[in-house]
Amino acid sequence: MDANLIIKKTAVHVSPEAYVPTHSFDSFAICDELKQNIKTQGYVAPTPIQDQTIPALLTGRDVIGIANTGTGKTAAFLIPLINKVYFNRTERVLIVAPTRELAVQIQDELKAFTKGMSIFSVLCIGGVSMQPQIMGLKRNPDVVIGTPGRLKDLKNHNRLNFAIFNNIVLDEVDRMLDMGFITDVKFIISHLPKIRQSLFFSATLPMNIQGVIHAFVQNPITVSIKTQRTPRNIDEDVIKTHGRNKFDILMELLRSDGFEKVIVFGRTKWGIEKLSKQLIDQGVRAVALHGNKNQNQRQRALDEFKQDRASVLLATDIASRGLDINDVTHVINYDLPETYEDYVHRIGRTGRAEKKGIALTFVD
Numbered sequence: 001m002d003a004n005l006i007i008k009k010t011a012v013h014v015s016p017e018a019y020v021p022t023h024s025f026d027s028f029a030i031c032d033e034l035k036q037n038i039k040t041q042g043y044v045a046p047t048p049i050q051d052q053t054i055p056a057l058l059t060g061r062d063v064i065g066i067a068n069t070g071t072g073k074t075a076a077f078l079i080p081l082i083n084k085v086y087f088n089r090t091e092r093v094l095i096v097a098p099t100r101e102l103a104v105q106i107q108d109e110l111k112a113f114t115k116g117m118s119i120f121s122v123l124c125i126g127g128v129s130m131q132p133q134i135m136g137l138k139r140n141p142d143v144v145i146g147t148p149g150r151l152k153d154l155k156n157h158n159r160l161n162f163a164i165f166n167n168i169v170l171d172e173v174d175r176m177l178d179m180g181f182i183t184d185v186k187f188i189i190s191h192l193p194k195i196r197q198s199l200f201f202s203a204t205l206p207m208n209i210q211g212v213i214h215a216f217v218q219n220p221i222t223v224s225i226k227t228q229r230t231p232r233n234i235d236e237d238v239i240k241t242h243g244r245n246k247f248d249i250l251m252e253l254l255r256s257d258g259f260e261k262v263i264v265f266g267r268t269k270w271g272i273e274k275l276s277k278q279l280i281d282q283g284v285r286a287v288a289l290h291g292n293k294n295q296n297q298r299q300r301a302l303d304e305f306k307q308d309r310a311s312v313l314l315a316t317d318i319a320s321r322g323l324d325i326n327d328v329t330h331v332i333n334y335d336l337p338e339t340y341e342d343y344v345h346r347i348g349r350t351g352r353a354e355k356k357g358i359a360l361t362f363v364d
Contacts, residue, residue, distance in 0.1 A: 021051040029058055030083040037113050038079065047072035052223045054080050057199065062220040064213065065201040069172070069345075070324065070352055071225050074109050077169050077199050082113055084167065084197075085142045093143040094165035096188060098175040100125040100147055100295055101302065101323055106171070107145050119143065124160070126150045127295030134159045148176060148184035155191065162191035170216065173202040173209055182208070189215050204341075234351035236359045246334060246362055247278060253332065253360070254284060254312065260329045261305075264314045265346050267335035275334065276314045286312040317342050323349060333361040 023046055025038050046054065049067045056063055057080035067073045077095075085091045097103040107123045114121075122136035124146030130153070137144070137159055144151075144160070154160035170176070176185055189212070198217045202209060241249060253259055266272040269290040276288035287301035287310040305313040306325055313325075317337065328350040337343040343361075350357025 019048045019051075021046045021048070023051050023055065028054055028079070030079065031086050033117050034079065034083055034086065034113065037115050037117075038075075040115070041112050043075070047076075049073050049223060049225045050076040050079070052225075053077070056221045056223070057081070057197070058083065060197055062198045062217040063200070064217060064220045064222045065199070066203070066205060066222070066224040067201065068203045068225075068348070070348060073171075073201055074106055075113070077171075077201070078106070078110055078113055081143075081167055081169070081199075082110070082117070082119060085119055086117055089142070091142070091167060092165045093167040093169070094151075094162065094188075095143065095145040095169040095171065096148055096151065096176075096185070097145065097171045098147065098179055098181065099318060100127055100298065101318075102172065103145050103147055104299065105324060110143060110145070121145060124150050124154055125295060126153075127298070130154070130157075130159075148181040148188065152184045152187055155188075162188060163193050166193060166196045167199075168192060168196060169199040169201070170212075171201045173200060173212065174204045174206060177206075177208055177212075182212070185212060186215070233354065234347055234357045234359050236347065236361075238361050238363050240363050243364075247275070249362070250332065250334065251279075251282060251284075253330075254279075258329060260311060261308070261325075261327055262312045262330045262332060263325075263328055263346075263349050264312060264332045264334050265337070266314065266316060267338075269316055271335065272314045272316055279312060279314070284312055285310045286314060289313060289315040289318070291316065291318055317346070324352070325349065326352070327355065328352070328357060331357070331359045333359070336361065336363075 025035060025043060025046060049065060049071050053063055053065055053076040057077065065073055065076065081093050085093060095106055097106060103123060103125050107121060110121055120139060120141045121143035122133060122141045124133045124144060126147055126149055133154065151160065155162060170185065200213060200217055239249065254262065266275060269292045272288050272290050276286050279286040287304050289298055289301050301313065304310040331347045331350045333346060337346055347359035350359060
């Protein structure tokens, strides 16, 4: 991929008009406990997807939400579903996410919104022991959050019955299909009860998703949140190596002022692991996130980076979607991404919450 083409494609930004929500969190027909938890989490006004999706979901409609990560879509589906469970304890919610990291983030947000509401959830993801998940499922949780492969495994072991879930969320469906989960997603859908509320979220709607949509939702409301391809508050640039060693250039950057919280993206698990060891040998507080790490190792790496015990997170593209980490100052593409979509998702880890960010791409 020609990096210069990537940068040129994203160079022009049109400042969008400020969105004025038609609702407030106080005006939504939800319980007071939930309103208080929303306020405690620092939510002030609904984002566009929350403003347009929550009222439809509160009336029981199926929804197709077209939105990127970082638009507030997790709260958009959690708030109405939590309210539904709170008032009717026969309601059961299944949330399916493409990656373990996104599933963990959804679980964390759910816990924050349900504080003091006696709503119980279980996280069912790969990379960790199935046994605690099985024990949690025996307690008949209100909400189950999981990745497609682990959910299917639990079903095949007769530990999870999809037929009991009358509310289901498929989140980041395009990413699920990119990762090869199409068969698992269709398997899950085929075992759901016919009467249910279905929520479908995806950043894009390619042709191979159409069949999944048709089997999943009934008479849906579609909410499309048009976001810029890359946020206007990310400065993008190319660093030409001119034959110099990329590692030496990376070290110079990391020792420069302002490189306080940096995500470095590489193409392969092996390359990222090697690079992390090289950085650690040079005294850099670095952690690595890739598919060869088990779930506990991945979560530990994320926690260290989020809590500023590490200043550099090295990652493959598994980490480029869904991760919401505050105050990332720089994203560095040490290796070129495979596609323009991957580029957009990588650099979207910085410049969040109206803060400035910088994206740098190494080019030979």
